[in-house]
Amino acid sequence: MAVMNATLLEYQHNHVAAHEIEAAKNAFLIHSGEDRIRLLSVMPVAEAIGVLNCCPLGLVRKLLDDLAETGDAIRVRQIATGLGLINSEVEPDGDYLTNSVMSHVRQRIGWIIGLALLGVVSGLIISHYEDSISQLILLAIYMPVVAASGGNAGSQAATLVVRAMAMNEVRPSHWLRVMWKEVRVAVVIAFALAAVIMARVMLFSDSAALPSGFSLDDIAMAIGIALIIQVLLSTTIGGVLPLIATKFRLDPAVLVSPVLASVVDISGMAIYFMTVNAWLDLM
Numbered sequence: 001m002a003v004m005n006a007t008l009l010e011y012q013h014n015h016v017a018a019h020e021i022e023a024a025k026n027a028f029l030i031h032s033g034e035d036r037i038r039l040l041s042v043m044p045v046a047e048a049i050g051v052l053n054c055c056p057l058g059l060v061r062k063l064l065d066d067l068a069e070t071g072d073a074i075r076v077r078q079i080a081t082g083l084g085l086i087n088s089e090v091e092p093d094g095d096y097l098t099n100s101v102m103s104h105v106r107q108r109i110g111w112i113i114g115l116a117l118l119g120v121v122s123g124l125i126i127s128h129y130e131d132s133i134s135q136l137i138l139l140a141i142y143m144p145v146v147a148a149s150g151g152n153a154g155s156q157a158a159t160l161v162v163r164a165m166a167m168n169e170v171r172p173s174h175w176l177r178v179m180w181k182e183v184r185v186a187v188v189i190a191f192a193l194a195a196v197i198m199a200r201v202m203l204f205s206d207s208a209a210l211p212s213g214f215s216l217d218d219i220a221m222a223i224g225i226a227l228i229i230q231v232l233l234s235t236t237i238g239g240v241l242p243l244i245a246t247k248f249r250l251d252p253a254v255l256v257s258p259v260l261a262s263v264v265d266i267s268g269m270a271i272y273f274m275t276v277n278a279w280l281d282l283m
Contacts, residue, residue, distance in 0.1 A: 037066050045075065049082035083168075107254055115262040122265050129273040132282045136214065138205060139276055142197070142223050147268035149193055150230040154238030154264050157182050158256045161242045165252070172247040175240055182239035183232065190231035194224035218280060226275035233271070234264045 028039055028051045040048050040063060052060045060083065068076045126133075133140050161178060164170040170178060201220035210216070238260055242252040276282065 036063060037070065040067050040079075041070060041072055041075065045078045045082065048075075048079050052079065052083060107251070111255060111258050115258050118262050119265065122269050125266070125269040125273065129277065132273060132277055135211060135282060136219065136276075136280070138201075138210070138219060139223075142201065143269070143272055145197060146223070146227050146230050146272045147265055149197075149227060150234035150264045150268045151261060153186065153189060153231045154234035154260050155257070157185070157235045157238035158242055158252075158260055161239050162252050162256065165242060165246065170243070172243045175243045178239050178243060179236055182235050186232045186235035189235065190228040193231060194227045197227055198224040214280065219276075222276040222279035223272075225279065226272045229275065230264075230268050230271050233267060234260075237263060 028036060031039060040051075043051070052063065055063075064076050064080060067079075161170060198220040201223060202216050205216055205219075207216045210219075238256075241256050241260055245252040245255045
């Protein structure tokens with residue numbers, strides 16, 4: 001019963017809020033100068049976002065700058081986030097060039113150091129499968145290809161989603177739709193890329209240098225399967241990671257690239273060696 005009452009109250013609130021925002025728009029546009037700033041400082045954030053949505057971008061930025069000068073930085077960030085001018089309330093104030101070097105350092109250094117330490121895991125994975133590499137040197141040649149392909153595919157997906165978020169085309173609540181789209185895109189890219197790399201292995205590798213019991217066809221298939229899995233995983237993560245960052249009020253511009261690079265690097269090594277070992281029966 002309590003849940004039903006809460007749902008009804010939420011519906012009524014949203015219904016009334018829509019009318020209030022429309023009325024606030026009409027009232028807001030009548031005023032000018034300091035009166036607009038005063039109204040923005042006292043009206044609910046949702047109403048302020050609705051009001052500013054109908055204003056030119058240049059006017060919106062000026063109003064937010066004037067509001068920030070009054071000392072209400074938190075409200076400015078909330079409104080800017082709701083308008084899609086920033087992707088996270090933790091983004092730094094000011095422009096890229098006007099912010100100090102130390103503000104950039106403080107924003108980035110924690111993630112960089114933490115993820116650098118996490119990168120040790122990749123080395124541990126490689127050392128664990130050292131016997132596999134010693135049996136087939138050809139595996140070492142195509143190991144960076146799998147990691148790089150996953151990183152490139154994931155970065156493309158992440159960049160496109162961040163741009164869509166900046167243009168207010170995608171929100172964190174759309175994560176399932178984004179994931180479904182990126183999975184379908186990744187399937188096509190992964191199989192096309194795997195076909196190219198498998199052809200490269202079979203046409204330009206020396207089969208005479210292989211140990212007895214191994215064929216180029218099997219090795220190419222193992223590398224192709226690992227590549228398909230890696231691209232599918234990396235593209236999906238790259239598409240969803242910016243939405244996750246925004247949901248937890250983290251800055252996607254700072255978070256996505258280094259986190260994606262570390263995740264793809266570690267997962268790429270694990271997927272590659274597990275796949276080739278299972279397919280070629282090396283262990």
